[in-house]
Amino acid sequence: MRSVSLPRHPAVAYLFLVRPMGTAEAIATLDEFVRCINAHDPKGIVSLCTADHIFTDSLGSQVSGRERLEQAWAGYFSLFPDYRIEVAHTVCQGTLVLACGFASATHATSKKSWRIPAAWRAIVRNGQIAERQVYADNRPVYDLLSEQA
Numbered sequence: 001m002r003s004v005s006l007p008r009h010p011a012v013a014y015l016f017l018v019r020p021m022g023t024a025e026a027i028a029t030l031d032e033f034v035r036c037i038n039a040h041d042p043k044g045i046v047s048l049c050t051a052d053h054i055f056t057d058s059l060g061s062q063v064s065g066r067e068r069l070e071q072a073w074a075g076y077f078s079l080f081p082d083y084r085i086e087v088a089h090t091v092c093q094g095t096l097v098l099a100c101g102f103a104s105a106t107h108a109t110s111k112k113s114w115r116i117p118a119a120w121r122a123i124v125r126n127g128q129i130a131e132r133q134v135y136a137d138n139r140p141v142y143d144l145l146s147e148q149a
Contacts, residue, residue: 023092026124030090030097033122033129038084042073049129056133079145080105085118097122103136107144114140 029048036044046066055063055072063072077083083105090099099122104115118136122129 023094025127026095026097026122027090027092029124029127029129030099030120030122031087033132034085034087034099037073040077040081040083042070042077045073046070049132050125053129054131056131058134058136058138079108081108082106085120087120095124097124105141107148109148110144112144114144116140 033045033048036048046069049066049069051066053064053066053069055069057063063069083103085103086101087099088101090097092098098119100117100119102115103118104113106113116136116138118134121131121133121135123131
């Protein structure tokens with residue numbers, strides 16, 4: 001049996017022990033997903049989703065199926081043509097990736113802008129996102145949309 005030297009600093013040793021293979025790939029997948037969102041590329045977004053992908057919004061509503069996801073993203077980008085995600089921090093353990101930062105956009109009709117703190121949870125499987133959930137207080141967005149109704 002071959003012995004392995006662990007780093008002496010406890011935090012580094014912890015990362016060494018619990019950071020399984022695939023973590024870098026999971027983060028890279030989420031980074032590419034965010035790049036596609038910021039490029040307003042529904043086809044690119046959907047190409048990074050598994051066939052059984054489930055998206056859960058901040059109210060708990062779910063969308064699944066590639067065609068429905070692509071339509072949802074295209075609709076969202078038509079409402080908010082400059083929508084973007086700014087990821088400030090990312091942590092990962094295995095296939096679970098957590099990110100936090102901000103989401104922002106300008107409403108196409110009213111030209112009113114918003115920027116809100118947000119967090120995202122993703123499960124990555126074989127280089128694709130199987131689950132994605134958004135955590136955010138979308139009141140500014142809902143208020144803006146209700147003004148336009």
